Amino acid sequence: MGMKQNAATSFITTKLDAVINWSRKFSLFQFPFVTACCGMEYMAVYGAHYDGARFGAEIPRFSPRQADLLFVVGTVNHKLAPVLKRVYEQMAEPKWVVAFGACAASGGFYQNYAVVQGIDRIIPVDIYIAGCPPRPEAVLDGLVELQRLIQDEGPKGITGINPRQTKDELLLSRS
Amino acid sequence: MAEDPRQPVEEEQVSEQAPTSPPVLTALLLENFSDSVVSHHTNFGDETVVIKREGLLDLFRFLKDDPRCRFDLMIDLTAADYLPREPRFEVVVHLKSIVLHHRLRVKIPLATDEAELDTISGLWVAADWYERECWDMYGIVFKGHPNLRRLLLYDEFEGHPLRKDYDYYLQQPLVPMRKIRERHDYEHKVITPEGPKPLPS
Numbered sequence: 397m398g399m400k401q402n403a404a405t406s407f408i409t410t411k412l413d414a415v416i417n418w419s420r421k422f423s424l425f426q427f428p429f430v431t432a433c434c435g436m437e438y439m440a441v442y443g444a445h446y447d448g449a450r451f452g453a454e455i456p457r458f459s460p461r462q463a464d465l466l467f468v469v470g471t472v473n474h475k476l477a478p479v480l481k482r483v484y485e486q487m488a489e490p491k492w493v494v495a496f497g498a499c500a501a502s503g504g505f506y507q508n509y510a511v512v513q514g515i516d517r518i519i520p521v522d523i524y525i526a527g528c529p530p531r532p533e534a535v536l537d538g539l540v541e542l543q544r545l546i547q548d549e550g551p552k553g554i555t556g557i558n559p560r561q562t563k564d565e566l567l568l569s570r571s
Numbered sequence: 572m573a574e575d576p577r578q579p580v581e582e583e584q585v586s587e588q589a590p591t592s593p594p595v596l597t598a599l600l601l602e603n604f605s606d607s608v609v610s611h612h613t614n615f616g617d618e619t620v621v622i623k624r625e626g627l628l629d630l631f632r633f634l635k636d637d638p639r640c641r642f643d644l645m646i647d648l649t650a651a652d653y654l655p656r657e658p659r660f661e662v663v664v665h666l667k668s669i670v671l672h673h674r675l676r677v678k679i680p681l682a683t684d685e686a687e688l689d690t691i692s693g694l695w696v697a698a699d700w701y702e703r704e705c706w707d708m709y710g711i712v713f714k715g716h717p718n719l720r721r722l723l724l725y726d727e728f729e730g731h732p733l734r735k736d737y738d739y740y741l742q743q744p745l746v747p748m749r750k751i752r753e754r755h756d757y758e759h760k761v762i763t764p765e766g767p768k769p770l771p772s
C-alpha cells in the first residue's frame with residue numbers, strides 16, 4: 397500500500413455501534429433447546445444442504461454460558477418451563493431468543509393442562525418462526541431477519557428492550 | 572395355470588353362530604373364580620373378562636402361575652373414565668403369554684369414591700410405572716404400591732388431568748407467566764364449551 401493512495405478508498409467512516417453489531421450478527425453461537433419434532437427440521441437447517449453456517453450461526457454450543465442465541469425448538473410444557481427460564485438466565489448478555497415452530501411460538505395445537513402457550517410467556521422472544529414444523533427456508537429467513545434486528549437495534553437489556561432506545565424508536569425500527 | 576384374480580371368488584361361508592361355550596381362558600376363570608368374574612366377551616378371538624376388585628390378586632396370581640395360563644408378560648395397564656356412568660373408572664390390564672401365545676384383557680370397574688385397588692406390581696414388575704402413570708393421570712390408588720408418586724407431571728400439580736371433570740384448559744404453571752401485550756385476552760379468559768369465562772385464580 398502506497399502512502400499516496402486516494403483517501404476516499406482507503407478508509408470508511410462508521411459508528412462504533414454499527415461495527416460491533418455487524419460483527420455480532422455474523423457470530424451467533426446458538427444454544428439448541430430442542431424438545432420435540434421440530435428438532436428434525438433444525439437438524440436439516442444445519443445439515444449440508446441448507447447449511448446454516450453460511451449465516452455465521454454455525455456452531456451449536458451446549459453450554460448456555462457460551463451461547464448468545466437461544467433456539468427454542470419444539471413444545472415446552474410446564475414441567476420444563478423452569479429449566480428453560482434458567483437456561484435463558486444463564487446465558488451471558490447480549491443474547492437473543494428465537495421461537496422455532498408453532499409450539500414454541502404459541503403452544504401450537506396443544507391447548508391443554510401441560511403445554512406452555514408460547515415461550516414468550518416465560519422469556520422475551522425476538523423472532524418467531526411459523527410452521528409446524530417450519531421449512532428450513534423459513535428458518536433461514538428468520539435467521540436473516542434476526543441479523544437485521546441485531547444490526548439495527550443492538551443488544552437488549554434484561555427487559556428485552558434496548559435500554560438506549562425509546563419505545564417510539566423501537567416501534568419505528570421494527571415497522 | 573394361475574386363477575384370474577379378476578374372477579369373483581366365492582366367499583367362504585362365515586359361521587354366524589356364536590360359540591356355544593366360552594373360550595378356554597374365560598372358561599378357566601369362570602370355573603375357578605366364579606365369584607370374581609362379572610362378565611366376559613370375546614372379540615376377534617381375544618378374550619376379555621371383567622372382574623371385581625375384591626380378590627383380584629388371587630386371580631392375577633392364578634393367571635401368572637397356572638400352567639394353562641402362564642401370563643409372563645404384562646403388556647399394558649391403563650384406565651378409562653366413563654364420567655356419567657357408575658362405576659365410573661375402569662382399569663384395563665393387558666396380559667400376554669410368550670410361552671403359550673395367548674392374550675387376555677382384564678377390566679376392573681371402580682366407583683368414583685372407591686377408586687382404589689390392589690397393586691399388581693408385586694407380580695409383574697413392569698406394572699410399577701404403569702400404575703404410577705395411572706395414579707398421575709386418573710388418581711386411581713394402587714394399594715401396596717412401593718412408590719406411588721407422580722410419574723409424568725410435577726409434584727405441584729393439583730388434580731388428575733385425564734379425569735373427565737378436570738377443566739381441560741386449566742394450566743398450573745411452575746414459573747410466573749409474563750403478560751403478553753399482543754396476545755389479547757388470553758390472560759383473562761379460558762374458552763369452555765359454554766363460551767369464554769374468567770380463569771380460576
Ligand code: SF4
Nearest residue numbers: 433434497498499528
Ligand atoms: S410446531 Fe409442530 S413440528 Fe414443531 S414441535 Fe410443535 S408439533 Fe412438532
